[in-house]
Amino acid sequence: MSDEDLPNLPEGLEPITESLFEAPPEAEQERMVEAILFASADPVSIGELNARMPHGADAASAVQALAKRYEGRGVQITRVGEAWAIRTAADLGFLMQKETVETRKLSRAAIETLAIIAYHQPVTRAEIEEIRGVSVSRGTVDQLLEMEWIKFGRRKMTPGRPVTYIVTPGFLDHFGLESARDLPGLKELRASGLLDNRPPPGASASDGAGETEEQEELFQEEDET
Template sequence: MTDNDSLFAAPPMAEQERMVEAVLFASAGPVTVRDLEQRLPHGCDPAEALMNLRARYEGRGVRIVRVGDAWAMRTAPDLGWLMQKETVETRKLSRAAIETLAIIAYHQPVTRAEIEEIRGVSVSRGTVDQLLEMEWIRFGRRKMTPGRPVTFVVTQVFLDHFGLENARDLPGLKELRAAGLLESRPAFGALPGATAADDEDEAPGQSELFED
């Protein structure tokens, strides 16, 4: 190998893993393979480095996890209690926001009209704005129907908050009720087997979801 060849040779895989590890550790949010490709030297294989790191961190206090199409370092689920704060600031979601969020998560991409059809009542602008501000939903592609209505989908922030790799990992109706995120009686038609929604849109004091 000539000196010129060595200038363009990719670092050894062990060094690539160290680079990826450093980026994940320092990043405020999940990082995609494409992001890593742009940061690492030419010729590196961040996808392979990620797989190696994921295996190496298995069973450790910190894990390499997939969040949508990105990757991040996260505390092992069974050690999450060590990170709890004594005082927690909570944000309330109205029942309408919970139902709207669930419909989007389980039916995405979905339009406002489709959300209203499932719920049986109109969706206020404030409900959608709140979910957008929390960055739990975002605008998706416009639907190829008359009027080209915009659709809504959940975000990586939503997946990351609930520890999900993708929307297919969403819990079922029984799991949501067991976690206290739904009333014991069927509240809305967002999930398979649920009944139609009640006719309140922004009724306070009903089923509430709390965000840490």
């Protein structure tokens, strides 16, 4: 509608020009974010929240306000990488555990490969093999891909344009991490049951000690990372 189409109004009155897409109240936006996060099994990014919410809504502000509102509660609004999720408070995790928990252990090769990817990402297969000193089997990488703990990253701008590997939000979520900077060390992985404390069959005690030192080096983040 143009200004010429507007009806003549009494002197002192202005036409109503409010947007038809006015953003919902802040409290309502928090309720919307809460509903989306509660219904989603996977962490939801700010972009995805904005796409689902009405025009003009500010998902970033709403999720921050909601996170503060949930502080000290049994569940919390937790950041996972670049996304957000509703998670049980860390100190109440024992309530969710069963009496018997069977942990699936990864092979030594898979653990080393996962550690190298986590601490050196983005990293190519050739770089993984160079760090480990041995070749990486396709089955090892496929297993980590199937578990959705790693995924393909950007191709490197080098001859052949090799693909790189990086850890996934699912990996971060499993360990309760906000970002790769908070990666667990050797002790944490052993406590989770993913790393075997026993030396490989046929290895002496001294061999096991040497291997432990090598593993510790794998789980130490490089200074430039």
